[in-house]
Amino acid sequence: MRDQPQQPEGAIAGTGMGGAMDLGASEAVTLERTPGGPAGTGPAGRPRSLWSDAWRDLRRNPVFLLSALVILFLVFISLWPSAIASGSPLTCDLAKAQDGAAPGAPFGYDGQGCNVYTRTVYGARASVTVGLCATLGVALLGSVLGGLAGYFGGVWDSVLSRVTDIFFAIPVVLGGLVLLSVVTSNTVWPVVGFMVLLGWPQISRIARGAVITAKQNDYVQAARALGASDSRILLRHIAPNAVAPVIVVATIALGTYIALEATLSYLGVGLKPPSVSWGIDISAASPYIRNAPHALLWPAGALALTVLAFIMLGDAVRDALDPKLR
């Protein structure tokens, strides 16, 4: 396999272009003539990399700008919820149960008389934390395992492929109900751990495919011919060229992890009170939908907006990184 470089098909990321980015590498010379590069290098000046192209595209993409703005705002209120919401999300006055909007409580009160606005603002932290941590964990674990399997191939590759098949076969919600119902911890970590456990095979497959694609490129062969070690080839030549699809899929998955956290919390196995989470609030408000729909709609709206923002961001990033779509 290694001896027969061939033009890969169906890869998400750019093929030849990516090689141009590691300008410091001695093999870069061989890459000046890249067969599949759609956007050629300029006649004068440095060749533009995939990443600078992508960034230039993104900056002009209103979808990206809008979702990035929403996400920045979410991150801000996750860090400093008290900046825009006063009071504690856990202080509830039953006398105000199911009341509508009032001064200091623009979203009204829920069935327990808690301030829906305060709880919605504070709920962002759980979602953002779980989403980011789970994505980070999944991306790291998945790309390391998948990358190594793809690069070295052989029996470990086969074993890993079957293991991912097994994990793919586990239904997410059922797995969550079974595994998380035995956990008594009241932190986000069991939920994050569960998502990493069930999420890594997806990234692992993407990473494996990307690495197999990348390692067949001429410059990898050249590096090998020049005596570069496996770790150097992996880190300097393959990783930068295989990471794009992982980033795309992970960004889109981030949104689904947030939705999954809310789902699990809704079912009572994710975060548990007194943690504040949109899923918990949606679950608590659902029986009151006839009388106090606001208690359900605001956290549900916040959740939908957040998931949408991350998925749109992922979409924009994919568009920017996938040269075939240009």
Place this chain on the structure above:
Amino acid sequence: MRGSRHVRGAAGALAMALAATGCGVIVGTSGGANGGAVLSSSWGDPQNPLEPANTNEVQGGKVLDMIFRGLKKYDPRTGRAQNWLARSIETEDSRNYTVRIKRGWTFSNGEKVTARSFVNAWNYGASLRNNQKNAYFFGYIDGYDRVHPDSGRQSAPALSGLKVVDDHTFTVRLNQKFSGFPDTLGYAAFAPLPRVFFTDHAAWVKKPVGNGPYTVESYTRGSQMYLRKWDGYPGTDKARNDGVTLMVYTDSNTAYTDLLAGNLDLVDDIPAAQLKNVEGDLGDRYINTPAGIIQTLAFPYYDKAWNRPGSAKVRTGLSMAINRRQITEMIFRGTRTPATDWTSPVLGVDGGFKAGLCGRACDYDPARAKQLIKEGGGIPGGQVKITYNADSGSHRQWVDAVCNSVNNALGNDRACVGNPVGTFADFRKQIGQHTMTGPFRAGWQMDYPLIQNFLQPLYYTGASSNDGKWSDREFDRLVDRANARTDTAEAVAGFQEAEKVVRDQMAAVPLWYQNGNAGYSDRLSHVALNPFSVPVYNEIKVG
């Protein structure tokens, strides 16, 4: 790939939802099509096979109430025990009873109900070998300690206190004086059983044969049970409809929605979240009547942290931190009444209910609550975790409200949290294994309308439903003394003395008396709930 998979998943879910609702509609109409005056009613699968001595939960009890009649029957309005199959139950010393049975009663398979039908059934229920949940009901009968020893093997085949005199007479000898004994005999565990129960047990369990106004026609677990009127029923409380279809629901919200949609005739558990709408939705087809149910918070006395010298003060402080009035109004919309003793108003003042017996300990007084908890050494572990089952009874809503009330009183956002357990079965299992680390929900629905039933099974040392393993010598002594009183009024007063020990130690925090709630369709009339909050099915008229 991702996209298409998601869409397929959504389509699958939609198809399932359609199938589920479609199924509901079909079942609903078939319930009505079973032949004229058949009504459908919400229900849940019973926990155990419908053996009378093995059914200690409400759903199975509902069916037993329809297919069995015992020596006594509790009046559906007053709850008073009246002779039914019994012609007389006589005693001179509150210990030796002679039971005479009316003639003319038969089981639905034609077999005569005799003294033997009762004695054999009671021996079966008491026997350790049969492992019946209600065995302890026979614990007063002489010889129970040999038939059902606390440990070791059964050393006698039958209760020595039961003797058949003739076909229609038998005697009962108790191991202690118990003047209220005859009034307990209306409980389903004391029902008579036909011979086929013993000779072909498997067939009986599949299709129970009893002597009540209805017979079981068919049962599909997880779906429905159809009970048909027994035309040959010899009693005066004949069914006034042709039958009842009990439909299994796992969510009371769904049942309520089905009632509004016309797919269901009777719902006897109105979800708390709908109580605000129920009068607008149903008008006068909504029932809200007192029932013999009290909700309390029990404590794990096997956990040292809750059984220290100052613990009584902490428990009393928690009791005073709960704003019962507000919770019953805002969460339960008046379908619960703040509790001020440990019994139930349905007992009546003569029966032992005493409003205000709890005194200041049940009043909402945040300042005093805070002070008492501080004096008692604070909350064990710094946080109260109230364990409850999340699958029924709108428990989540009130536990959250109780916790908020405690938190507000103590000025600490995290002083109290709810700890939901997914299902009732799992919840009961955890309680049975004594793994609770804090207070837990304890609802008590009376088995028979006696004050004894609200105290002894719950707080007597080693009693069957003493889930928290509370033990107090003074309480036990007072209960023993009260049981020995032959005069009813004296016995009641004796139990109230014992109840004061429960109060002073705050063995359990009384929360509220629960009403029975039901709603029904405009096809029905004469719908009522008995004091056990079970619909009186035989009186319902259809159309």
